[in-house]
Amino acid sequence: QVRLVESGGGSVQAGGSLRLSCAVSGNTASRGYYMGWFRQAPGKEREGVAGISAAGGRTCYADSVQGRFTISQDNTKNTLLLQIDSLKPEDTAMYYCALSLFTSCTTSRHDYHYWGQGTQVTVSS
Numbered sequence: 001q002v003r004l005v006e007s008g009g010g011s012v013q014a015g016g017s018l019r020l021s022c023a024v025s026g027n028t029a030s031r032g033y034y035m036g037w038f039r040q041a042p043g044k045e046r047e048g049v050a051g052i053s054a055a056g057g058r059t060c061y062a063d064s065v066q067g068r069f070t071i072s073q074d075n076t077k078n079t080l081l082l083q084i085d086s087l088k089p090e091d092t093a094m095y096y097c098a099l100s101l102f103t104s105c106t107t108s109r110h111d112y113h114y115w116g117q118g119t120q121v122t123v124s125s
Contacts, residue, residue, distance in 0.1 A: 002026040002114040004080075004097050009119030016087050016123075022080040022097030022116055034100045037071060037082045038109060039093035039121075046096070048107025050082065060105035087123045094118040 008020040020037070036051040050071035051060045059071055070083040080097050098112035106112075 002099055004099065004114060004116035006095065006097050006116045006119040009095060009121045011122040011124065012087055014088055014123055014125050017083070017085045018087065018121060020082040020084070020095055020097075020119060020121075022082075024078045024080060024097075024099070034102060034105055035073070035080050036098050036100065036107060036112060037069075037080075038096045038098060038107075038112075039091075040096070040118075041090075041093040044093075046109050048109060051100070051105045051107050052080070053105065058105050060107060062107050084121070087121075089123045089125045092121060092123050094120050 040046040099114040
């Protein structure tokens with residue numbers, strides 16, 4: 001089993017920054033996999049924002065966040081990170097980390113198999 005626990009969300013003003021973390025534990029060793037960050041605003045579908053390979057060498061981003069979001073991994077701490085800069089009110093959402101057992105970078109929620117419980121990000125104007 002895989003366990004994912006997000007943290008780092010909060011309330012910030014537009015233009016600010018946040019760094020989200022996702023602690024990864026469980027049986028992820030010796031398998032090729034990808035991890036990703038998703039978000040879901042009230043009344044909207046969950047959308048992928050970024051993905052990264054287990055080794056951290058390959059990333060992919062949704063066009064809507066390119067240049068403002070940076071996904072990375074701290075493999076020594078088994079932690080997935082998402083740096084969000086220049087926050088906008090439309091970034092307000094619950095943010096989730098997820099793990100895909102596929103071996104290609106993807107931001108499609110249909111390609112992910114394990115999910116965390118989410119951390120709330122609220123951006124005020």
